Amino acid sequence: MTVVLESRALSKRYGKRPGLTDCTLSIPAGRIAGLVGPNGAGKTTLLNLAVGLLAPTSGTIEVLGGTPASSSEQLARVGFVAQDTPTYAGLTVADHLKLGARMNPGWDAKLATHRIESLRLDPRQRAGKLSGGQRAQLALTLAIAKRPEFLVLDEPVASLDPLARREFLQGLMEATVEQELSVLISSHLVADLERVCDYLILLTDSRVLLAGDVDDLLATHRLLTGPRRDKAALPAQWQIISESHTDRQSTLLVRAADPVTDPAWAVDQISMEDLVLAYMSKAAITPDRNRTLEVQR
Amino acid sequence: MMWLTWRQFRTQAIVAAAGLAAAAIVLLVSGVSLADKFHASIAGCAAHGSCAQLAGNFLQSLRGSSYQAVALVITVLIYVAPALIGVFWGAPLITREIETGTLRLTWTQSVTRTRWLAVKVGSIGLVAMASAGLLALMASWWINPVYEASMKANARADALYRLSPPEFGVNGIAPIGYAAFGFALGLTLGVLIRRTLPAMAATLAVFAGIQVGWPQLIRPHLLTPLRSSMQITAANIDSLMMGGPSSHTMIVTAAFHKPGAWILSRQAVNAAGRPFTGPPTKACESGGIQACNASISRLHLRQIVTYQPGSRYWAFQWYETAIFVAVALLLVWFCYWRVSRRRLT
Numbered sequence: 001m002t003v004v005l006e007s008r009a010l011s012k013r014y015g016k017r018p019g020l021t022d023c024t025l026s027i028p029a030g031r032i033a034g035l036v037g038p039n040g041a042g043k044t045t046l047l048n049l050a051v052g053l054l055a056p057t058s059g060t061i062e063v064l065g066g067t068p069a070s071s072s073e074q075l076a077r078v079g080f081v082a083q084d085t086p087t088y089a090g091l092t093v094a095d096h097l098k099l100g101a102r103m104n105p106g107w108d109a110k111l112a113t114h115r116i117e118s119l120r121l122d123p124r125q126r127a128g129k130l131s132g133g134q135r136a137q138l139a140l141t142l143a144i145a146k147r148p149e150f151l152v153l154d155e156p157v158a159s160l161d162p163l164a165r166r167e168f169l170q171g172l173m174e175a176t177v178e179q180e181l182s183v184l185i186s187s188h189l190v191a192d193l194e195r196v197c198d199y200l201i202l203l204t205d206s207r208v209l210l211a212g213d214v215d216d217l218l219a220t221h222r223l224l225t226g227p228r229r230d231k232a233a234l235p236a237q238w239q240i241i242s243e244s245h246t247d248r249q250s251t252l253l254v255r256a257a258d259p260v261t262d263p264a265w266a267v268d269q270i271s272m273e274d275l276v277l278a279y280m281s282k283a284a285i286t287p288d289r290n291r292t293l294e295v296q297r
Numbered sequence: 298m299m300w301l302t303w304r305q306f307r308t309q310a311i312v313a314a315a316g317l318a319a320a321a322i323v324l325l326v327s328g329v330s331l332a333d334k335f336h337a338s339i340a341g342c343a344a345h346g347s348c349a350q351l352a353g354n355f356l357q358s359l360r361g362s363s364y365q366a367v368a369l370v371i372t373v374l375i376y377v378a379p380a381l382i383g384v385f386w387g388a389p390l391i392t393r394e395i396e397t398g399t400l401r402l403t404w405t406q407s408v409t410r411t412r413w414l415a416v417k418v419g420s421i422g423l424v425a426m427a428s429a430g431l432l433a434l435m436a437s438w439w440i441n442p443v444y445e446a447s448m449k450a451n452a453r454a455d456a457l458y459r460l461s462p463p464e465f466g467v468n469g470i471a472p473i474g475y476a477a478f479g480f481a482l483g484l485t486l487g488v489l490i491r492r493t494l495p496a497m498a499a500t501l502a503v504f505a506g507i508q509v510g511w512p513q514l515i516r517p518h519l520l521t522p523l524r525s526s527m528q529i530t531a532a533n534i535d536s537l538m539m540g541g542p543s544s545h546t547m548i549v550t551a552a553f554h555k556p557g558a559w560i561l562s563r564q565a566v567n568a569a570g571r572p573f574t575g576p577p578t579k580a581c582e583s584g585g586i587q588a589c590n591a592s593i594s595r596l597h598l599r600q601i602v603t604y605q606p607g608s609r610y611w612a613f614q615w616y617e618t619a620i621f622v623a624v625a626l627l628l629v630w631f632c633y634w635r636v637s638r639r640r641l642t
Contacts, residue, residue: 051405055638069409076407086398088305095304102300103406139402146407 002029004150004182005050010059012045019045021206023059027184027199032176034197035186036276042206043186044083047154050184051080064150076106079148081156085139089128093121096138097145104146112145115171133164137171144175151176153185157192169196190273202276204283214272221275222260223268224252242278253278298408298416306421309386313428320374321435327367328439334358335442339449352449356456359443368443371436375467378432379479380504382425387483388496390417391636395491411637418629422480429476437468448607452554460610461559462512469614474621479504481625481632488632517561519616522603527551529565529598531590539577547577549593551600557607565598573598 005027012019020042027033035043048054049061052069061067066074087096093116101107116123119137127135136156143151153172157165173196176183187193193200200217202210210217221241228250231240239255253270254260260267270278303310338355342348359365394400404410440457444464447456457464465471483500490496527533533551540546550563565573573596580592605613 048401053401053404069404072407072409072412075405075409078405080401080405082398082401082405084398086402088399088402089397091304099301099304100406103298103403103408105407142402 003027004029004031005061005063005184007049007061008059010046010049010061011057012042012049012054013057018042018206019054020049023208025201025208025211027182027201027211029182030180031199032173032183032185032197033199033201034190034193035184035201035203036190036193037186037188037203038280039188041188041203043188043203044154045206046203047080047152047184047186051078051152072105076104076146077149079143079146079151081136081139081143081151081153083154084159085132085136085156087127087130087135087138090126092124092126093130093138094123096127096142097123100142100145106147108145108147111147112141115141115145119171131164132159133161133168136160136164136168140168140171140175144179144181147179148181150182150184153183155186155188157187165192172196190276194272200272200276202279204280209279209283210276217275218270218272220257221253221255221270223270223274224250224254224260224265225268226250226262226265241282298413299420301403302417302420306386306424310424313424317428317431320371320432323367324371324435324439327364328435331364331439332442335446339446348449349451352446353451353453355446356443356450356453360455368440371432371439372463372467375429375432375436375472376463376508378429379425379472379475380501380508381479382429382476383479383481383483383500383504384497386421386425387480387485388487388500389493390421390484390487391632392487392491392493392496396493411633414633414636418481418484418632422477422625422629425476425480426473430470430473433468433470433472440464440468448556452552456556458557458559458607460557460605460607460613462516465512465516465559465613465617466508469610471614471617471621474618474625475508477625478621478628481628484632485628488635516613516617517559517605519613520605520609522561522605525553525555525602525604527553527600527602529593529596529600531587531594534590534593537581537589537593539581540575542582545576547575547581549573549598553600553602553604555604555606557610559605559607561603561605562601564601566601568597568599 003026005025007023007025010023010025011021023042023046035046037043045054049056050063050068052067052075064074064077066077068078069075088099091099097109097112097116100112101109115137119134119141121130121134121138127138130138136159140153140156143153156172157168160168169192172183172185175181185193185197198214200210200212200214201208226249228245228248231243234240234252234254235256237256237258238252241253241255243253244251253275335355338358339348339351342351391400394403403413443457444459447453447458450456459465459468466475479500482504483496486499486503487493487496490499529549529551534549535552536548536550538546538548549565551565553560553563567573578589578592578596581589584592
């Protein structure tokens, strides 16, 4: 299995504020990896580290086997769509394509013009006059037409309406299939990524909570409903992610490699969104977190 | 990379080129007539030995003329140009890209950020230096008749010597150094402050401070000044200042005529070599000018003058240009280091 991104104990601090803490990750190649987490969790920090816009405070990160942004060859292999999809407001769409052509040796002019045409963008229009969705598409075109091996997108759909969101993600899917890209895309909304991702990384409070293949994650997490039981009575190999109890009934989210055979439990599949929410609320009630809250009070 | 630099810079480049062209036209038209006027004024003076007189008349005739207005405008322009270059070309170079987020677009294309910086700073910096150099060259040519007349004329208050401020900063090659420095200063403050307006304001403030302080505090000491000592007599007193009746001070200076020299200080000393600041003589407190001057003459004062001779003009020009270009290079190196350390986004 080849790896597009490998980090070890990666940390980034902004002065005293942690941006990312002790992040050890290994993202396999050929995947569309979704990076999920609430606002301020450190998603942008991780992505900026991956494309070399930031340097780590400690730890290491390797992308496609090299240090991010260390050379023009390394830069050419990674495409990036930054948060809020920045473009030069005063430059036209055609100017942006020219910029891409002049600054990237592997530029695919045919692909770029084809995309701009199929998106029905006017090449003479200034980027400042484009709608949010059009600007995001322009930024994606720039990132794709440089023919990267690894495409990194930072909340590309955050400011788009539902239709533009769908179109953008669709365009992304098509491009990844055609070009055999590896993708790392972040969003604070799981629903955005549910349809496109096959790998998931959950980031909360500048830490990685969960990372893995989506199918594996969904197959090993189960929602169990049954008669009320004590925690001690549960199988030891079960990892309890969340639990809620009434007088007679217990509802558990467990992570277990083996199927649940006890007929007392009603077993349900869990959606990716519920899974993510369960992990996030678990993180929110860990003792560590409680202490900091008390101190703040 | 060159293309992007040009595409982003072309509006400013066109504005600068238009400004230079306008200045060139005005200076050419007015400069030709100024040179003609000068040559007509002193024609054949060598044969009559009246060159000093005629050159003085020429300087006199410039007072209140349109030439004086042109000289004022061009002087202000050359002094302000490096500040404008720093404020409008240097400071926003990086801050505007930070503010619009486009740095994240540009720095993730297949061009390293150090190359990006090198191309931008190299090309725009050279344009800045060339523009300032061209402007100074035109201004030097334009004002040359005035300098020539000043050298020929006897000591006159309206004589202009190219070594003395403010003349020194508007001719020769020093403006090239100022432009390089102004640009690098704006760039550096932009890199440090990271916001356009504060960086622009800081650039203007720092540059203005250096522009005012430099000729007074630092330039005089680039080369050791010469000293000259002369007798103060009734005939050569050129100014006299007395304090109020109770202050007992009297400052006296004598004319020191050395064409082209930049006079740094003039100090009257008494026979014992101590600085003389009073008290005023009786004749000066009550009598007429003649009697007062004669009474000062009897005090046997001497005047110590420190000055830089006009012959050092090019030495000063080279030193100053080299210093400002060197500081500019240091600043650029700092920005380069800072950018390569990725502290910006």
